[in-house]
Amino acid sequence: MMNIQIYGSQKSFDTKKAERYFKERKIPYQYINIHEFGMSKSVFEAAKRSIPLEDMIDRKAKAYQTLFMDYIDESKREGTLLENPVLFMTPIVRNGKDFTLGYCPDVWKEWS
Numbered sequence: 001m002m003n004i005q006i007y008g009s010q011k012s013f014d015t016k017k018a019e020r021y022f023k024e025r026k027i028p029y030q031y032i033n034i035h036e037f038g039m040s041k042s043v044f045e046a047a048k049r050s051i052p053l054e055d056m057i058d059r060k061a062k063a064y065q066t067l068f069m070d071y072i073d074e075s076k077r078e079g080t081l082l083e084n085p086v087l088f089m090t091p092i093v094r095n096g097k098d099f100t101l102g103y104c105p106d107v108w109k110e111w112s
Contacts (some may be wrong), residue, residue, distance in 0.1 A: 002111055004029035007039055008091035014103040015091040021105055027112070034092065038085035047092060050099035053078060058089045 004022055006029050008015030022029045032039075039047070047056070057077070058064065063086045072080055081087050093100045095111045 002027055002095050005032060005094040006030070006091050007032050007034040007088070007094070009033065009035045009088075012090040017103045018091045018093055021103075021108060025112070034088045034090060035086045038082065039088070039092070041082065043094070044082060046097060047094070047099045049097075051092070051101045053081070055101055056089055056092070057081060057087055061087050063087055 004027060006015065006018050006022070008018065008031060010033065019029070019031065057069065059069075063084055064070075067080060067084060067087070069077065069080065069087070089101055091102070093104065093108065095108075098107075098111065100107050
């Protein structure tokens with residue numbers, strides 16, 4: 001059985017496409033506005049096993065410049081991301097221990 005969570009953003013086109021993918025297939029999912037609520041440390045640690053930290057950072061986010069992310073020490077980038085969830089790329093889709101970043105219907109199809 002799938003237990004889908006979509007960590008997304010209201011402004012993200014790919015988040016809307018991910019929601020539509022699961023809706024059309026009548027697969028229940030939980031939507032979490034990652035920019036508003038962030039991601040717990042334990043979920044983040046699990047996500048890092050599937051998605052490299054640097055891929056999760058949205059370099060186009062306004063906060064990327066205002067927080068001087070290009071100059072932050074690598075050891076501190078993770079904490080900065082967790083403290084400033086507006087920096088997350090979206091959607092991050094979770095099914096148990098499996099995670100994807102972006103719109104990944106080919107991977108999601110394998111999950112069912």
